[in-house]
Amino acid sequence: MLYSTLTPSAKRRALRERLRSGELLTLPGAFNPLAARLIQDKGFDGVYVSGAVVAADLALPDVGLTTLSEVAARAAQIARMTDLPTLVDADTGFGEAMNVARTVQTLEDAGVAGLHLEDQVNPKRCGHLDGKQVVDDATAAQRVRAAAQARRDPDLLLMARTDARAVLGLDAALDRARALVDAGADAVFPEALTSLDEFAAFADALGVPVLANMTEFGKGELFTREQLRDAGVAIVIHPVSLLRVAMGAAERALDALRAQGSLRSQVAGMQTRSRLYELLDYAAYAAFDGAVYDFTLKEEQ
Ligand SMILES: C[C@](O)(C(=O)O)[C@H](CC(=O)O)C(=O)O
Numbered sequence: 001m002l003y004s005t006l007t008p009s010a011k012r013r014a015l016r017e018r019l020r021s022g023e024l025l026t027l028p029g030a031f032n033p034l035a036a037r038l039i040q041d042k043g044f045d046g047v048y049v050s051g052a053v054v055a056a057d058l059a060l061p062d063v064g065l066t067t068l069s070e071v072a073a074r075a076a077q078i079a080r081m082t083d084l085p086t087l088v089d090a091d092t093g094f095g096e097a098m099n100v101a102r103t104v105q106t107l108e109d110a111g112v113a114g115l116h117l118e119d120q121v122n123p124k125r126c127g128h129l130d131g132k133q134v135v136d137d138a139t140a141a142q143r144v145r146a147a148a149q150a151r152r153d154p155d156l157l158l159m160a161r162t163d164a165r166a167v168l169g170l171d172a173a174l175d176r177a178r179a180l181v182d183a184g185a186d187a188v189f190p191e192a193l194t195s196l197d198e199f200a201a202f203a204d205a206l207g208v209p210v211l212a213n214m215t216e217f218g219k220g221e222l223f224t225r226e227q228l229r230d231a232g233v234a235i236v237i238h239p240v241s242l243l244r245v246a247m248g249a250a251e252r253a254l255d256a257l258r259a260q261g262s263l264r265s266q267v268a269g270m271q272t273r274s275r276l277y278e279l280l281d282y283a284a285y286a287a288f289d290g291a292v293y294d295f296t297l298k299e300e301q
């Protein structure tokens with residue numbers, strides 16, 4: 001009941017260990033803490049907190065409008081509700097070097113196991129949209145160096161995301177990624193790659209874990225676990241997927257309610273009350289309550 005049974009540092013160590021094992025880790029995006037519970041219940045390896053989802057949850061576009069406080073608060077709410085490691089999208093770090101340092105410490109305090117920082121120009125935009133721009137090599141490296149220096153827990157996974165592939169081409173993106181590893185990145189997220197060969201090129205060139213972003217309606221194909229594993233990918237995220245699924249279902253239900261005047265036709269597709277209670281661990285709260293409160297009168301009363 002209540003919060004995660006593991007400390008943030010234990011979850012960070014666990015993530016590092018799993019990455020060393022060479023397996024492909026799957027991190028679906030949790031649009032809220034309850035979704036993180038479901039992801040854990042279904043046996044996934046970790047939870048992703050997407051910047052696009054934090055923004056969309058506030059009904060805002062993913063164009064750098066959300067603040068560090070908003071992202072950190074959401075990440076903390078999610079991380080504390082799961083024993084799985086949480087990887088959070090820190091966008092461009094919410095500013096330049098000094099802000100990046102503060103971002104890292106704030107997210108560390110939020111209890112996440114890792115975070116990624118990207119090399120887009122501020123204000124950033126979704127990596128699968130046209131017209132994005134990246135900062136120069138020195139600025140990109142400076143962000144990562146500032147992050148590495150600011151980190152207090154050496155187990156916090158520091159991931160550098162590069163958006164250079166779509167802007168500067170594959171070779172420049174590989175050079176950028178190598179430079180970011182030299183600057184202190186523990187892992188790399190090459191954004192908007194277009195083929196498995198490109199993932200393999202990053203995995204072969206870098207010698208650190210590489211992340212694949214399997215976002216729907218983006219630039220790339222939705223590859224399978226096996227395809228990504230064979231390309232040498234270490235982590236796959238499905239960042240916005242559960243939000244899209246839930247919002248699709250919500251829209252269908254609202255249409256049915258409008259058309260039919262009741263939600264009877266939708267009940268079969270809903271999560272049941274008992275399943276919700278199971279995820280919330282309701283029974284443990286009832287047992288706790290029963291053990292703490294003793295309503296029987298004592299002799300002398
Ligand atoms: C991974 C990502 O950064 C996110 O915020 O989830 C987005 C996802 C998306 O917009 O589909 C991205 O820029 O790829």
Ligand SMILES: [Mg+2]
Pocket residue numbers: 050051052062089091
């Ligand atoms: Mg993002």
